[in-house]
Amino acid sequence: xxxxxxxxxxxxCIIAHIDHGKSTLADRIxxxxxxxxxxxxxxxxxxxxxxxxERGITIKSQAVRTVYRAKDGEEYIFNLxxxxxxxxxxxxxxxxxxxxxxxxxxxxxxxxxEAQTLANVYLALDHDLEVFPxxxxxxxxxxxxxxxxxxxxDVIGIExxxxxxxxxxIGLNIEDVLESVVTKIPAPExxxxxxxxxxxxxxxxxxxxxxxxxxxxxxGTVKKGTPIKMMATGATYDVVEVGxxxxxxxxxxEELSAGMVGYITASIKNVKDTRVGDTITNRSNPCAAPxxxxxxxxSMVYCGLYPADGAKYPELRDALEKLQLNDASLFFEPETSxxxxxxxxxxFLGLLHLEIIxxxxxxxxxxxxxxxxxxxVYRIHKTNGEMIELTNPTxxxxxxxxxxxxxxxxxxxxxxxxxxVGAIMTLCQERRGVYLGMEYMxxxxxxxxxxxxxxxxxxxxxDALKSRSRGYASFDYELKGYERSELVKLDILINREEVDAxxxxxxxxxxxxxxxxxxxxxxxxxxxxxxxxxxxxAVGGKIIARETVKAVRKDVLAKCYGGDITxxxxxxxxxxxGKKRMRQVGNVEIPQKAFMSxxxxxxx
Amino acid sequence: MMKTMELYVHxxxxxxxxxxxxxxxxxxxxxVQRQYVDRLIxxxxxxxxxxxxxxxxxxxxxxxxxxxxxxxxxxxIFEALRHNFHIEETAEISMEANxxxxxxxxxxxxxxxxxxxxxxxxQSADNEELVALGRIHxxxxxxxSYRLARACGFENINVDLMSALPGQTVDSWLETLKKVAALxxxxxxxxxxxxxxxxxxxxxxxxxxxxxxxxxxxxxxEMYHKTKTVLKELGYERYEISNYAKPGKECRHNIGYxxxxxxxxxxxxxxxxxxxxxxxxxxDLEEYLSGAAGQHCDEIALTxxxxxxxxxxxxxxxxxxxxxxxxxxxxxxxxxxVYPGLLERLVREGxxxxxxxxxxxxxxxxxxxxxxxxxxLQA
Numbered sequence: 001x002x003x004x005x006x007x008x009x010x011x012x013c014i015i016a017h018i019d020h021g022k023s024t025l026a027d028r029i030x031x032x033x034x035x036x037x038x039x040x041x042x043x044x045x046x047x048x049x050x051x052x053x054e055r056g057i058t059i060k061s062q063a064v065r066t067v068y069r070a071k072d073g074e075e076y077i078f079n080l081x082x083x084x085x086x087x088x089x090x091x092x093x094x095x096x097x098x099x100x101x102x103x104x105x106x107x108x109x110x111x112x113x114e115a116q117t118l119a120n121v122y123l124a125l126d127h128d129l130e131v132f133p134x135x136x137x138x139x140x141x142x143x144x145x146x147x148x149x150x151x152x153x154d155v156i157g158i159e160x161x162x163x164x165x166x167x168x169x170i171g172l173n174i175e176d177v178l179e180s181v182v183t184k185i186p187a188p189e190x191x192x193x194x195x196x197x198x199x200x201x202x203x204x205x206x207x208x209x210x211x212x213x214x215x216x217x218x219x220g221t222v223k224k225g226t227p228i229k230m231m232a233t234g235a236t237y238d239v240v241e242v243g244x245x246x247x248x249x250x251x252x253x254e255e256l257s258a259g260m261v262g263y264i265t266a267s268i269k270n271v272k273d274t275r276v277g278d279t280i281t282n283r284s285n286p287c288a289a290p291x292x293x294x295x296x297x298x299s300m301v302y303c304g305l306y307p308a309d310g311a312k313y314p315e316l317r318d319a320l321e322k323l324q325l326n327d328a329s330l331f332f333e334p335e336t337s338x339x340x341x342x343x344x345x346x347x348f349l350g351l352l353h354l355e356i357i358x359x360x361x362x363x364x365x366x367x368x369x370x371x372x373x374x375x376x377v378y379r380i381h382k383t384n385g386e387m388i389e390l391t392n393p394t395x396x397x398x399x400x401x402x403x404x405x406x407x408x409x410x411x412x413x414x415x416x417x418x419x420x421v422g423a424i425m426t427l428c429q430e431r432r433g434v435y436l437g438m439e440y441m442x443x444x445x446x447x448x449x450x451x452x453x454x455x456x457x458x459x460x461x462x463d464a465l466k467s468r469s470r471g472y473a474s475f476d477y478e479l480k481g482y483e484r485s486e487l488v489k490l491d492i493l494i495n496r497e498e499v500d501a502x503x504x505x506x507x508x509x510x511x512x513x514x515x516x517x518x519x520x521x522x523x524x525x526x527x528x529x530x531x532x533x534x535x536x537x538a539v540g541g542k543i544i545a546r547e548t549v550k551a552v553r554k555d556v557l558a559k560c561y562g563g564d565i566t567x568x569x570x571x572x573x574x575x576x577x578g579k580k581r582m583r584q585v586g587n588v589e590i591p592q593k594a595f596m597s598x599x600x601x602x603x604x
Numbered sequence: 605m606m607k608t609m610e611l612y613v614h615x616x617x618x619x620x621x622x623x624x625x626x627x628x629x630x631x632x633x634x635x636v637q638r639q640y641v642d643r644l645i646x647x648x649x650x651x652x653x654x655x656x657x658x659x660x661x662x663x664x665x666x667x668x669x670x671x672x673x674x675x676x677x678x679x680x681i682f683e684a685l686r687h688n689f690h691i692e693e694t695a696e697i698s699m700e701a702n703x704x705x706x707x708x709x710x711x712x713x714x715x716x717x718x719x720x721x722x723x724x725x726x727q728s729a730d731n732e733e734l735v736a737l738g739r740i741h742x743x744x745x746x747x748x749s750y751r752l753a754r755a756c757g758f759e760n761i762n763v764d765l766m767s768a769l770p771g772q773t774v775d776s777w778l779e780t781l782k783k784v785a786a787l788x789x790x791x792x793x794x795x796x797x798x799x800x801x802x803x804x805x806x807x808x809x810x811x812x813x814x815x816x817x818x819x820x821x822x823x824x825x826e827m828y829h830k831t832k833t834v835l836k837e838l839g840y841e842r843y844e845i846s847n848y849a850k851p852g853k854e855c856r857h858n859i860g861y862x863x864x865x866x867x868x869x870x871x872x873x874x875x876x877x878x879x880x881x882x883x884x885x886x887x888d889l890e891e892y893l894s895g896a897a898g899q900h901c902d903e904i905a906l907t908x909x910x911x912x913x914x915x916x917x918x919x920x921x922x923x924x925x926x927x928x929x930x931x932x933x934x935x936x937x938x939x940x941x942v943y944p945g946l947l948e949r950l951v952r953e954g955x956x957x958x959x960x961x962x963x964x965x966x967x968x969x970x971x972x973x974x975x976x977x978x979x980x981l982q983a
Contacts, residue, residue, distance in 0.1 A: 530953040530972060553825055555974040563612060563861040564875040565918060566882050566902060572917060575978040
């Protein structure tokens with residue numbers, strides 16, 4: 001391995017709103033720096049999970065190291081650190097940013113700045129990153145790079161008129177971007193002789209090597225045999241291997257020193273010991289203090305995950321354990337439901353994270369799942385002075401024991417074209433939003449700021465936002481804290497039996513409406529039986545809504561002609577097949593998807 | 605004791621396809637009809653080889669419209685049947701006939717052929733309803749055919765009727781029932797129309813398109829329920845979900861299907877149940893006519909479990925239900941052990957009742973027979 005001095009290293013990331021072309025630009029940078037031939041290129045090298053590719057979202061941050069021969073004739077090491085593009089992963093984004101010295105801001109030449117662009121730019125500036133803009137998609141007919149450059153200067157206040165104007169898709173002006181990385185992004189600093197101080201920004205579980213820790217060396221040097229310690233978790237190991245990131249592969253090297261980005265392996269069995277944001281130091285020569293900014297990631301959204309086939313419970317547990325090896329932010333613990341049997345209460349960073357895990361369990365592990373209504377974490381202050389965090393509505397204490405409850409509140413920024421401001425304000429008000437203010441980005445676009453209860457946005461807020469703005473609104477939020485709120489547990493009774501898996505916590509002012517809709521929805525989902533089935537919503541034992549699934553009146557097969565029993569049996573089997581996917585609660589068969597009804601209450 | 609069996613003979617031809625019909629039937633010229641009968645007779649010869657020691661207790665010629673054939677073809681078919689099978693002296697020998705397709709001379713030929721039971725596909729006594737169904741005859745033509753049949757000596761006649769027709773009202777249905785019962789046929793089949801996929805009716809009324817055009821659920825159920833009471837008053841007892849008869853005139857062939865009697869199907873697409881196997885003839889006319897190999901398709905040897913399932917979902921079509929003692933004797937295990945809790949639950953939910961040794965559907969259970977029968981599938 002050739003030795004490179006610090007001044008030839010550039011550690012940077014790309015920040016962008018979703019769909020503005022971040023991953024495509026990353027591909028071009030890798031291509032143009034020549035470590036890979038075009039033939040070797042998969043379309044988006046950084047996103048190596050199928051799911052990510054399909055959704056167009058980068059889920060886990062990853063890194064790649066390439067070598068660029070600049071116009072000044074020198075070779076530069078580029079460490080491109082990819083960052084997740086969704087608000088659920090904000091903390092991971094912040095740690096990835098902390099591993100960088102600069103950032104390329106990609107803005108779509110047609111769409112301009114979006115809420116997420118702003119959020120990420122501010123985050124980057126908070127980390128003292130040098131940010132330079134790139135205007136992408138200039139090949140689009142609707143592209144207006146001048147307008148977008150003005151917008152960047154006005155709104156963000158960074159120079160944008162000399163920004164590279166590119167098309168990552170067709171590979172136009174990529175060289176400008178590479179030169180800007182060399183000239184605009186500062187080289188890293190740090191003393192290779194100082195006590196080791198390395199920031200963990202990601203990790204990956206490998207069945208052969210254990211956890212592979214992705215880190216940025218801030219101070220000192222690490223190599224094979226270095227006795228290390230994770231300062232937050234206290235875990236200690238001896239380094240087995242260090243190296244850097246080829247495209248899609250890990251390339252071992254002698255040592256990693258201050259300013260470098262690379263990986264460490266140390267026979268680590270569990271990603272829980274290598275938390276993103278933690279500081280690695282040398283046990284024999286520890287640094288004085290950990291790097292700032294570490295926090296333990298906490299789950300924001302919880303739901304119950306149950307195997308559709310109860311016998312698959314052990315398989316679901318194995319699958320969750322395997323996913324957790326790679327995803328320390330996934331939480332799960334066993335729980336039991338009267339309606340659904342044995343399953344797990346799982347905690348996620350947000351609804352997208354939930355959906356991703358659910359899809360991976362279904363696709364990669366071939367599991368058929370029943371998901372209960374997602375819930376945020378409520379704080380219940382009991383009359384005896386105790387405070388409990390409620391993640392499962394079923395565990396809500398008796399109302400008589402509750403002094404008051406609190407729910408998580410977020411501050412949200414919504415970017416929207418001015419014609420939809422009214423519609424979006426209405427939406428936020430419906431979701432109990434508190435208006436904080438509005439700024440005009442330019443004459444046609446505004447940034448709305450609201451405080452919103454998290455439980456009002458975890459279900460379908462994003463979809464509602466998109467549909468009410470014809471797709472033009474973008475949205476970003478961060479947790480503000482907890483506030484006192486009037487909350488009640490809404491129970492659902494089917495055929496007079498309470499179905500635990502259908503209970504949810506709701507703002508008391510919305511209980512009546514939610515209960516009514518829930519009953520209506522369940523009436524559609526539950527098939528007719530031989531008897532009438534009342535569906536009731538109740539709060540504190542008081543029925544607040546009721547619907548009835550009438551008894552089946554007619555269900556006969558056609559004339560069984562000429563003794564064709566085989567055909568008749570096939571028809572009956574089809575009917576029976578439908579029932580297999582149902583859950584028996586008391587005497588009632590409930591289709592699995594009914595348990596997700598609460599997610600669809602706002603559909604017309 | 606000699607083994608017994610039933611014969612079913614399929615004639616897949618009709619004058620014109622009715623708008624609701626999804627049976628294996630289509631119009632064909634006289635020449636194809638002749639070729640078909642030739643081939644059918646070949647099949648009768650070959651197939652009968654395995655049944656030298658078996659007595660045939662009933663024959664049913666169905667379609668299609670068997671009466672559309674020239675009567676000499678029917679005579680030929682029966683000559684072949686009698687030549688190749690042991691048909692019991694007292695066997696019930698039925699043939700389906702459509703009003704308007706029979707003449708006195710045809711009917712006399714049928715008698716000569718040994719047919720002793722006729723089944724008329726009338727469907728409705730209301731001419732407007734008949735037009736809506738795409739039937740080729742009027743009620744008056746039926747009356748004439750019926751009169752001729754009696755005149756020619758047919759003493760056992762069934763009339764097929766259908767409720768829940770487009771444009772039908774409860775009153776018009778009761779009118780049909782009364783008019784027909786007044787003619788005193790020995791047997792009445794009363795089906796509730798089912799809109800089958802692949803029919804013109806499906807295009808017109810399928811997937812909720814029938815709303816406002818077909819009788820609503822309340823009327824449909826009223827028709828269905830009144831059928832039983834009205835026919836009972838007029839001397840007809842319901843013995844099977846859709847079949848009513850004067851005492852002693854229940855269709856033996858039909859009952860055979862529901863009680864596990866073996867039957868051999870002859871002709872295009874015909875189903876058979878022989879030696880615990882179910883199989884079908886090919887449904888492809890060209891393939892059938894060419895006599896190509898592999899005519900028997902979908903052959904399934906019933907397992908013990910299949911037979912247990914059929915015992916219930918087939919047997920429950922009979923009003924008297926199924927004998928639980930017979931189940932235990934036949935399978936060496938009690939039905940309650942094979943279906944733990946099920947019989948009891950169905951009784952509790954009002955879909956079935958137990959009377960002595962018999963487990964049977966209630967009136968309500970018959971309304972939802974499909975729902976209940978599906979419960980008896982074990983997989």
